Amino acid sequence: MAPQVIVIGAGVIGSACAYYLSQAGASVTLIDQGDVGSGTSSRCDGNVLAIDKEPGYDSLMALMSQRLLHELASVLPPFEYRRPGSYLVCDNDEEAKAAWDWVGQQQEAGLPFWYLDRAAIHSHLPHLASDVPAGLYCGSDSTLNPLLYTQRLVQAAKQHGCQVRVHQAVTEIVVNRGAVAGVRLADGTVLVADVVVVAAGVWSPRLLQPLGVTVPIQPRKGHLLVSAKGPLFGDAKVMEFGYLMSKFGRERQAPEDALRYGVALVYEPTESHNFLLGSSRELGVWDTAPKWDVVQAIGRRALRFYPGMQQATLIRSYAGLRPWTPDHLPVVSRVSDIAGLVIAAGHEGDGIGLASVTGHLVCDLTLERPPIIDPRPLRWDRPALTSWKDGGADG
Amino acid sequence: MDEEIKVERSSAVVVCRCEHLTWDAIEEAMAMFQPTSLRQLKLVTRWGMGICQGRMCRPIMAAFEQREENASLGALAVRPPFKPVSLGTLGRMGEDA
Numbered sequence: 001m002a003p004q005v006i007v008i009g010a011g012v013i014g015s016a017c018a019y020y021l022s023q024a025g026a027s028v029t030l031i032d033q034g035d036v037g038s039g040t041s042s043r044c045d046g047n048v049l050a051i052d053k054e055p056g057y058d059s060l061m062a063l064m065s066q067r068l069l070h071e072l073a074s075v076l077p078p079f080e081y082r083r084p085g086s087y088l089v090c091d092n093d094e095e096a097k098a099a100w101d102w103v104g105q106q107q108e109a110g111l112p113f114w115y116l117d118r119a120a121i122h123s124h125l126p127h128l129a130s131d132v133p134a135g136l137y138c139g140s141d142s143t144l145n146p147l148l149y150t151q152r153l154v155q156a157a158k159q160h161g162c163q164v165r166v167h168q169a170v171t172e173i174v175v176n177r178g179a180v181a182g183v184r185l186a187d188g189t190v191l192v193a194d195v196v197v198v199a200a201g202v203w204s205p206r207l208l209q210p211l212g213v214t215v216p217i218q219p220r221k222g223h224l225l226v227s228a229k230g231p232l233f234g235d236a237k238v239m240e241f242g243y244l245m246s247k248f249g250r251e252r253q254a255p256e257d258a259l260r261y262g263v264a265l266v267y268e269p270t271e272s273h274n275f276l277l278g279s280s281r282e283l284g285v286w287d288t289a290p291k292w293d294v295v296q297a298i299g300r301r302a303l304r305f306y307p308g309m310q311q312a313t314l315i316r317s318y319a320g321l322r323p324w325t326p327d328h329l330p331v332v333s334r335v336s337d338i339a340g341l342v343i344a345a346g347h348e349g350d351g352i353g354l355a356s357v358t359g360h361l362v363c364d365l366t367l368e369r370p371p372i373i374d375p376r377p378l379r380w381d382r383p384a385l386t387s388w389k390d391g392g393a394d395g
Numbered sequence: 396m397d398e399e400i401k402v403e404r405s406s407a408v409v410v411c412r413c414e415h416l417t418w419d420a421i422e423e424a425m426a427m428f429q430p431t432s433l434r435q436l437k438l439v440t441r442w443g444m445g446i447c448q449g450r451m452c453r454p455i456m457a458a459f460e461q462r463e464e465n466a467s468l469g470a471l472a473v474r475p476p477f478k479p480v481s482l483g484t485l486g487r488m489g490e491d492a
Contacts, residue, residue, distance in 0.1 A: 035435045042438055147438040151428055166431050228446040228479060229413070272414075272441060290475055299485040310483035315446050316474050 002027045005366060006183050006193040008170050008207065011041035012146060012351050013344050014199030015153040016359025021197075022160035024363050029191065030154065030162055031183070033169040033203075037150035040201050041351060043288065043320025045224060045268050045276050046146045047237065048353040051086045051138035052244055055109035057377050058329065062350075063111075064373055065357035066140055072356055073144075076152045080145035080271040084236040088244065089121060089128060089135040089265075089305060092253055095241045096134035102244070103136050112139035127233040127308050135241070143237055143268065146352045153355075173198070173207055173341070180340030195366050197342045201323040202286075204345040213335055215380055216388045217346045219321035221285040223294045224266075225277040225302075228313040232269040233306050240265040240305065243279070255304075257297040265301050274315075277302045279349075283324060290317040322348045327384035329377060330354060332361050342366060343380050410459075411452040413445020421459070433460060433468045443471060446479055 002025050007014045010032035018030040032038065048066055053059035073081040090096045099115065106113035114137045121135035122128060154164060172184040173196050182192040198204050202219040243264035245252035257263065262281030269275045280294045295317045302309055325331065325346040335341040344362050347354050357373060364371040376382075406418045421440060430436040433456060442456065443449035449456075449471065460468050476485075 035430070035432050037438065038432075038434070151435075151439055155428065226444075272444075274444075292475065295475070296485055296488060299482050303482060303486050310481065310486075312482050313446065313479045314476060314482055314485055315448055315479045316444070317476070318474055 003194040003366065004192065005029070005195040005197060006031060006191060007197040007199055008183065009199035009201060009203070009345075010036040010150075010154060010164065010166065011039050011199065011201055012037065012150045012153070012355040013201070013347060013358055014197070015150050015157065016355040017197050017199055017344055017362040018157040018162050019153040019160075020359040020363035021366060022157045022162040024367055026363075026366065028157065028162040029165060029193070030157065031165045031168055031170055031185075033167070035166050036154050036164065037147060039203075040320045040322060041150050042147050043224070043318050044146055044222070044322075044349070044352060045266060045278060046080075046144045046149075046270070046352055047086075047266075047268065047349075048142040048144065049086060049138075049350070050111065050140050051088060051113075051136075052239070055105050055111070057374070059106075059109065059111065061357055061373055062353060063140065065354050066142060068356035068360055069142065069144075069353075076156055079148040079152045081142060082144070082271070083140075083142040085137055085139045086141035087116075087121075087125060087135050087137050087236060087238045088241045089125070089132050089238055090241045091132070091304075093133055094253065095245065098245070098250075099134055099136050099241050106138075113137070114139075125234055125238060127306055129305055129307050132305065141237070144352070145271065149352065149355075153359075170207065173211060175211060175338055175341075178337065178339060180338060193340070195340045195342060197344055197362055197366070199344040201345055201347075201351070202321045204323070204343065208343065211338060211341070213338070213341070213343075213380065215331055215343065215346065216385055216390070217323045217325055217331070218284055219286055220324040220348060221280070221282040221288070221319055222278065222322050222349065223280040223290055223298060223317060223319045225295060225298055225314050226316040226318075227275045227277070228315045229273045230312065232273065232275055233267065233309065235269055237269070238265070238267040238305075240301075255300070257293070258301050261294045261297050263294070263297045263301050265305050267302065267306070286321065288319050288321060290319050323351070324348050325385065326388040327382075329384075330358065331380045331385070332358050332365075332375060332378040333380040334365050335380060410455050411440075411442040411445065413447050413451070414441040416440055416442050416452075430468070433471050436468065437471065448477075448479075449473075
C-alpha cells in the first residue's frame with residue numbers, strides 16, 4: 001500500500017518533496033503555517049548555481065539538481081527557466097589570483113568553467129566598471145522565477161493527488177514507540193502518517209527539538225533589492241568573487257559597511273525586465289523587515305561594479321531567512337531512532353537550486369529506492385553538525 | 396478611497412498598468428492557482444509589483460477583495476522604499492548628515 005506521507009513546509013523544498021513523492025505514488029499531504037511559498041522561498045533570488053560550489057560532493061549535488069531541474073522544466077508549465085550561465089567578477093588582483101586557482105580546480109574536475117582575463121571579462125560584460133581585473137564564467141548555471149517554480153511544483157503535486165493544507169501550523173510531530181504516528185495541528189487535530197518530512201527551513205529545529213533531534217540550523221537574513229522595469233545590465237547573472245571569499249571564511253577586501261553585513265554583489269536580470277540586486281548575510285537574525293543600512297550597502301556595492309546603475313530605479317526591497325548550517329550543506333536524512341522521520345532542511349541560499357535533487361532524494365529515502373546521490377554527507381548526525389557549538393562559527 | 400469601485404466580471408479593464416494586467420488575467424490566475432491570499436495572487440500574476448508599487452492597483456484590488464468569494468484573501472504588506480529612488484541617490488543618502 002502507498003505510504004501516507006505528511007510534508008511540513010510548502011516552501012520550495014517541501015513542494016519538491018511533495019511533487020516527487022506524489023508522482024511516485026505516495027499519498028501526500030503538504031502542510032504550511034502560511035501560504036504555499038510564503039516564507040524564505042519568496043524572499044530570495046532564482047539562482048541555480050554550480051559556480052560557487054567546491055569541487056567534490058558539493059558540486060556533484062548541484063550539477064545533479066541542475067540536471068533534474070532541466071527535466072522538470074520540460075514537464076511542468078513554464079516558470080521562467082533559462083540557462084544563461086553565470087559570472088563571478090573580481091574586485092582586485094588578489095581575488096583575480098584566487099579566481100584563477102578556483103577555475104583550475106573546477107576544470108580539473110571536468111566542469112564547464114572558464115577564467116576571463118581583463119580584456120575577456122570586459123568584452124563579455126561591457127557594463128562593468130573598467131578597473132575590474134578579471135572574472136570567470138560557469139556555463140551550466142541557470143535561473144528561474146522561484147515564486148512560480150514553487151507554485152508549479154505544488155500544482156503538479158496536486159494533479160498527482162497531493163492534498164494541500166495552508167494556514168495550518170503543525171505544533172507537534174507525534175511519535176509512538178519509536179515510530180512516527182502523525183502530526184498535531186494548532187487546533188488539536190491529529191493527522192495520521194507513516195512518514196513525516198520536515199521541510200520547514202529555519203523553523204525546522206523547533207519541530208525536531210522536542211523529539212531529541214538537534215539540528216544546528218540558524219536563520220541567516222539576506223536582503224534583495226528590485227529595480228523598476230528598464231534597460232538591463234546584461235542577460236546573465238553576475239556575482240562578485242568576494243562572495244566566495246566570505247562563504248569560505250577567507251579574508252576579503254571590501255568597504256566597512258559591506259563587510260559588516262556580509263554584502264557582496266549579486267546581479268540577476270529577470271524575465272519581467274526588472275533586475276534584482278543582492279546580497280547580504282546576517283547570522284542569527286529572525287526579523288524579515290528590510291533594514292535601510294543594508295539596502296544602502298547593497299546599492300553602493302552594485303555601483304562599485306556597475307557605475308552605470310546610478311540612474312537605475314530601485315522600487316522594492318525584501319529580506320528572507322536562509323536556513324544556515326555550519327558546513328553549508330543541507331540536511332536530507334532519515335533519523336535512525338525514529339522510524340518514518342525524514343529531514344529536508346538547511347539549504348541556506350541554495351534551496352531553489354537544490355530543491356529538485358532534495359525532492360528526489362527524499363522520495364528515494366522514503367520509498368527505500370536507490371538514492372540518486374550518496375545521502376551520507378547530508379546526514380543529520382554528521383560530525384560537522386553534532387560537534388558544532390553555538391557561538392563557535394563566524395558564519 | 397471613499398468612492399466604491401465597481402468592476403465588471405471578465406472585463407478587459409486594466410487592473411495593474413505597470414504589469415499590464417487585466418481582470419481577465421487576474422480571474423484566470425485565480426482559477427489556475429486558487430491562491431489563498433492576495434499576496435499569493437501577487438506572486439503568480441505580478442500585480443502590484445511594478446514601479447507604482449500598488450498605488451494604482453491597490454484600490455482596484457481592494458474592490459476585488461471585497462467580493463464575497465475573495466473576502467479571506469487579506470491585505471498586502473508595503474515594503475520600502477515607499478517611493479522609487481535612483482541607486483545613485485540611495486548610495487549618497489546619509490553622506491552629508
